[in-house]
Amino acid sequence: MVTSFFAQDELPDLGLRSFGKNVLISRKASIYDPEHISVGNNVRIDDFCILSGRIEIGSYVHIAAYCALYGAKGIIMRDFSGLSAKVIIYSVSDDFKGDYLIGSMVPPECTNVIGGTVLLEKYVQVGAGCILLPKVTLGEGVSVGAMSLVTKSLPSWTINFGIPARFYKERKKNLLILERKLKPKDGVK
Ligand SMILES: CC(C)(COP(=O)(O)OP(=O)(O)OC[C@H]1O[C@@H](n2cnc3c(N)ncnc32)[C@H](O)[C@@H]1OP(=O)(O)O)[C@@H](O)C(=O)NCCC(=O)NCCS
Numbered sequence: 001m002v003t004s005f006f007a008q009d010e011l012p013d014l015g016l017r018s019f020g021k022n023v024l025i026s027r028k029a030s031i032y033d034p035e036h037i038s039v040g041n042n043v044r045i046d047d048f049c050i051l052s053g054r055i056e057i058g059s060y061v062h063i064a065a066y067c068a069l070y071g072a073k074g075i076i077m078r079d080f081s082g083l084s085a086k087v088i089i090y091s092v093s094d095d096f097k098g099d100y101l102i103g104s105m106v107p108p109e110c111t112n113v114i115g116g117t118v119l120l121e122k123y124v125q126v127g128a129g130c131i132l133l134p135k136v137t138l139g140e141g142v143s144v145g146a147m148s149l150v151t152k153s154l155p156s157w158t159i160n161f162g163i164p165a166r167f168y169k170e171r172k173k174n175l176l177i178l179e180r181k182l183k184p185k186d187g188v189k
Pocket of ligand 1: 162
């Protein structure tokens with residue numbers, strides 16, 4: 001089968017801070033600051049994703065096509081978390097309120113770039129087309145419906161959607177039973 005993924009023996013050339021076993025990274029993904037990016041075991045990063053800054057990716061993580069992770073202030077994705085296509089995660093943002101100019105081509109003394117780490121705990125799944133703003137934590141087991149805007153942290157084992165994303169209902173935990181079937185050698189701590 002033809003795929004766009006780097007062969008395993010090509011991965012060291014990417015210069016990642018660390019990476020585990022069974023890592024599939026598309027040749028069409030753009031990885032900036034690879035020395036600040038760590039990747040666990042059983043991870044897949046698809047075509048046209050952009051990863052930059054400080055990014056920590058656990059094991060059993062899938063980042064689907066067209067996602068962008070802007071990790072200047074840090075993005076952490078724990079084991080079994082995932083991003084459906086076209087998710088954008090901002091760990092930093094310009095100040096839109098009018099006191100500053102905006103944009104990467106403006107001298108920094110005229111801008112106010114604000115932000116903080118975005119954390120996706122274990123089993124978080126973010127639906128297609130979502131945007132996550134800086135400093136949010138998605139608690140363990142959170143899922144976010146398609147096309148949502150996450151402006152605040154979301155509590156564990158909840159399903160949320162909307163603009164802004166709000167609580168919809170509790171999320172079931174049956175997936176935890178399936179995790180126990182995986183063998184330790186598969187790279188889950
Ligand atoms: C949020 C979600 C999990 C809810 O699923 P569900 O519990 O089966 O909910 P339902 O389909 O019964 O929808 C319940 C209501 O919420 C609305 N709704 C569902 N998802 C929504 C979303 N993402 N944004 C806005 N409204 C949504 C539905 O229109 C429905 O409204 P109604 O009661 O007025 O008719 C699901 O709709 C979703 O967005 N999943 C993400 C799928 C995805 O991104 N897949 C990518 C490939 S993995």
